[in-house]
Amino acid sequence: MTQERTTPKPSPTDRKDTSECRNVAVLGGGSFGTAMTKVLAENGHCVRFWMRDEAQARDVRDKGVNDRYMPDVKLEGNIDPTTDLAAAIRGAEAVFVAIPSKAFRSVIREHAEDFEADQAVVSLTKGIERDGFRLMSEILQEEIPRCRTGVLSGPNLAGEIVNRDLTATVIAAKDPDVRRTVQCLLGCEYFRVYANVDVYGVELAGALKNIYAIVAGMAAAMDLGENAKSMLITRSLAEMSRFAVSLGANPMTFMGLAGIGDLIVTCTSSRSRNFRIGYAVGKGRALDEAAAEIGQVAEGVHTLLLVKEKADDVGVYMPLVRGLYDILYGNASISAVINGLMMAVQNSDVEFILPRTVAQ
Ligand SMILES: NC(=O)C1=CN([C@@H]2O[C@H](COP(=O)(O)OP(=O)(O)OC[C@H]3O[C@@H](n4cnc5c(N)ncnc54)[C@H](O)[C@@H]3O)[C@@H](O)[C@H]2O)C=CC1
Numbered sequence: 410m411t412q413e414r415t416t417p418k419p420s421p422t423d424r425k426d427t428s429e430c431r432n433v434a435v436l437g438g439g440s441f442g443t444a445m446t447k448v449l450a451e452n453g454h455c456v457r458f459w460m461r462d463e464a465q466a467r468d469v470r471d472k473g474v475n476d477r478y479m480p481d482v483k484l485e486g487n488i489d490p491t492t493d494l495a496a497a498i499r500g501a502e503a504v505f506v507a508i509p510s511k512a513f514r515s516v517i518r519e520h521a522e523d524f525e526a527d528q529a530v531v532s533l534t535k536g537i538e539r540d541g542f543r544l545m546s547e548i549l550q551e552e553i554p555r556c557r558t559g560v561l562s563g564p565n566l567a568g569e570i571v572n573r574d575l576t577a578t579v580i581a582a583k584d585p586d587v588r589r590t591v592q593c594l595l596g597c598e599y600f601r602v603y604a605n606v607d608v609y610g611v612e613l614a615g616a617l618k619n620i621y622a623i624v625a626g627m628a629a630a631m632d633l634g635e636n637a638k639s640m641l642i643t644r645s646l647a648e649m650s651r652f653a654v655s656l657g658a659n660p661m662t663f664m665g666l667a668g669i670g671d672l673i674v675t676c677t678s679s680r681s682r683n684f685r686i687g688y689a690v691g692k693g694r695a696l697d698e699a700a701a702e703i704g705q706v707a708e709g710v711h712t713l714l715l716v717k718e719k720a721d722d723v724g725v726y727m728p729l730v731r732g733l734y735d736i737l738y739g740n741a742s743i744s745a746v747i748n749g750l751m752m753a754v755q756n757s758d759v760e761f762i763l764p765r766t767v768a769q
């Protein structure tokens with residue numbers, strides 16, 4: 410049964426006072442860069458929107474539409490699409506970076522000299538770099554140490570944000586001024602920004618949940634049922650928390666929007682590209698084919714390889730990661746992996762936050 414929406418959506422006329430137009434930059438012309446550009450512009454800010462493709466920038470300038478990634482979304486307000494990254498970030502109070510993890514470092518490094526001292530630079534990217542298992546905020550600190558950095562993560566499907574659907578997110582930064590600035594720039598009637606100081610936990614949660622969204626998509630394709638869906642999400646939370654805590658994250662972060670919040674949305678929505686990849690593979694498609702069909706970045710496929718390697722290195726038990734790895738990269742059959750998971754030694758619940766003596 411479909412339920413009718415009873416609360417009217419905020420309309421563009423409910424915008425903030427535009428007298429406070431602050432200069433900001435968004436780097437990355439894909440779905441999420443577009444969504445954040447829209448929120449910032451609707452909040453009355455002057456947004457320089459950097460993308461690498463000149464034809465795409467021209468299109469956004471002339472038509473107010475990012476045809477390739479968000480063809481049905483009208484971008485209004487003070488938006489300046491550009492392919493000149495140095496010009497985009499010059500004088501910007503905050504720079505938001507939505508570039509896939511594979512290209513993140515190279516783009517920042519190429520323009521490292523252009524960033525300004527103390528500029529707030531916030532990663533929107535949910536991925537991990539292969540060499541050294543670096544998160545994006547660590548790359549920012551290495552490449553542009555004179556900037557103040559942060560991470561934005563949470564249950565934030567771009568396709569819903571551009572629709573002004575009610576959404577919450579988390580800004581994680583050590584510097585309280587960065588947290589306040591981002592809350593102030595992005596917060597509005599439909600976008601609520603919570604703060605956290607556990608940068609590592611928030612960022613790792615955003616990257617890890619993509620793996621479990623693939624698993625959940627596969628389970629949906631196989632019609633495993635509602636009990637199985639719940640078991641999967643809950644045990645995914647346990648597994649990702651166990652891994653992250655072993656690397657120094659705060660387990661409580663995983664109880665919040667960036668943890669369980671993001672896990673729920675990506676494990677239950679076919680808007681998630683990672684979920685869709687899992688679904689397609691669950692229906693018998695080859696991984697490469699499924700990824701090509703989506704035509705947008707699905708970070709989980711790459712993150713899976715790195716997390717599997719890291720878990721082996723540090724000796725953390727991650728049966729879901731192991732099972733997905735065996736299916737996607739080891740030719741294991743999905744039913745054999747499910748059977749192996751169900752017949753494994755029966756364990757304690759919530760073991761990742763229990764004292765060891767109770768969990769054993
Ligand atoms: N789409 C979503 O709902 C959300 C996405 N994210 C994260 O944001 C990041 C970006 O994702 P999307 O925008 O969704 O991906 P997308 O696939 O929609 O777009 C990727 C963009 O990155 C650009 N790009 C790729 N390589 C580049 C390079 N070498 N130099 C410059 N630009 C390059 C592409 O041209 C494209 O504009 C990912 O890490 C994703 O996990 C985070 C929250 C929500």
Ligand SMILES: O=C(CO)COP(=O)(O)O
Pocket residue numbers: 535563564565566567619622671674675680681682683684706707708
């Ligand atoms: O991170 C997201 C929602 O919070 C987007 O997920 P996908 O990258 O799977 O589409």
